[in-house]
Amino acid sequence: MTCDRLVCANCAGPVSEARCAVCRAQRERLHRQGPLAAWTPATLLALLLALLSVLFVARQMAF
Numbered sequence: 001m002t003c004d005r006l007v008c009a010n011c012a013g014p015v016s017e018a019r020c021a022v023c024r025a026q027r028e029r030l031h032r033q034g035p036l037a038a039w040t041p042a043t044l045l046a047l048l049l050a051l052l053s054v055l056f057v058a059r060q061m062a063f
Helices: 021-033 041-062
Strands: none
Touching: none
16 A cells, blocks of 8 residues: 555645654555555465466476
């Protein structure tokens, strides 16, 4: 998730502008989490299932 579209509940401004202390804290937290923090568990599960499917098909074609 990026802070581009988030609106602060404290000052009603965009979080990306960091108008208040709450915005600044949230923006810093989002930037520290890294790229995988934006992925939902369902997305990660789908990615894992897709990877397992590819591995299964590759194994079947090898024999």
